[in-house]
Amino acid sequence: MDQVPGSPQEPQHPHDEQGGDGLPGCYAHPDRTTGIRCTRCEKPICPDCMVSASVGFQCRDCVRGGSGTGHTAQATVPRTIAGGTITADPRLVTKILLGLNLAVFLAVLASGDDLVVQLELIGRADAGPAGNVGVALGEWYRLVTAMFLHQQIPHIAFNMLSLWWLGPPLEAALGRIRFIALYMLAGLGGSALTYLIAAENQPSLGASGAIFGLLGATAVLLRRMNADMKPVLILLGLNLVFTFLWPNIAWQAHVGGLVVGAAVAFGMVHAPRDRRTLIQGVTCAVALLAVVAVVWVRTLQLGG
Incomplete structure (x- = not known):
């Protein structure tokens, strides 16, 4: 029998493979479990990938305009959970x-x-x-x-x-x-x-x-x-x-x-x-x- 998209047999999100603690892995870092999702696309995101938004957090793809439209998505500046600037070397x-x-x-x-x-x-x-x-x-x-x-x-x-x-x-x-x-x-x-x-x-x-x-x-x-x-x-x-x-x-x-x-x-x-x-x-x-x-x-x- 073919699985119907969205049915219990198939995960609603392709990145929702659960770890040992029952939480899904980050869409960009599958080995990092997280309880936070992007408010736009609902992908699981870890601290390195989350950007603070007006409501909740967004993934970097959405902030760059990957799933957004128009001027708003492009004008959003990527920020950390505390409002800091995202850098190439976080160490x-x-x-x-x-x-x-x-x-x-x-x-x-x-x-x-x-x-x-x-x-x-x-x-x-x-x-x-x-x-x-x-x-x-x-x-x-x-x-x-x-x-x-x-x-x-x-x-x-x-x-x-x-x-x-x-x-x-x-x-x-x-x-x-x-x-x-x-x-x-x-x-x-x-x-x-x-x-x-x-x-x-x-x-x-x-x-x-x-x-x-x-x-x-x-x-x-x-x-x-x-x-x-x-x-x-x-x-x-x-x-x-x-x-x-x-x-x-x-x-x-x-x-x-x-x-x-x-x-x-x-x-x-x-x-x-x-x-x-x-x-x-x-x-x-x-x-x-x-x-x-x-x-x-x-x-x-x-x-x-």
Whole structure:
């Protein structure tokens, strides 16, 4: 018996082959399951292929005018889910961040502990003949430099592998500028909470705060897309367990980065299209002001 188009025996859309999680694969990337469809042609689309529209999301083909007509389709500028510009290389910023971290690590290997003492995060401490050092004494740059500072190979290896895994999908979904803002604010959030809670002479370093921010942002993005969140939630749970049970880990940086990263990502991907830039800017500004307020309060406590 011949199958009638549109009957239960034949999929309504040619790309609707379901994966193990029951979701169809993206029309351009069949190995990526997704719960989002183009509002024009109804093809399944993954984050790399979705373009924000006035209602829902469209695939790149429809945005280019493949299934649209006239001036409207041609005038639409391709945008990411957060309103960023779609780029040819969605890993560029991630590569630059990896390069910066590796460059600082090589500099540490070449110079020894002297560079670590100059760049690590510390509230206030006696550095010997050099006198007292720390954020409380006006060395606010340590809040940033500590984000790119590593001493041990396993430490930088784990952080950079995590950055390479989490960074590109977020960079593709948010756009370069928003991704940079997310990374830096999450890292600063981790530094600020460490400065606030940890002992004033406790040194801290590493990109873990920013990495946890990317992890929180990934969870927010998947929730926004109605995608399967089990893998990222399991990963997040395991990382939090290691954070609190493994010795010599600055859990404050992990928690601070996670909270700020998730909050910033929420503002970015849930901002209404007509007020997207304003709300995203306000979200980032509020996060930065919160970091400044925390640092200011702690500085007053330490008599800086």
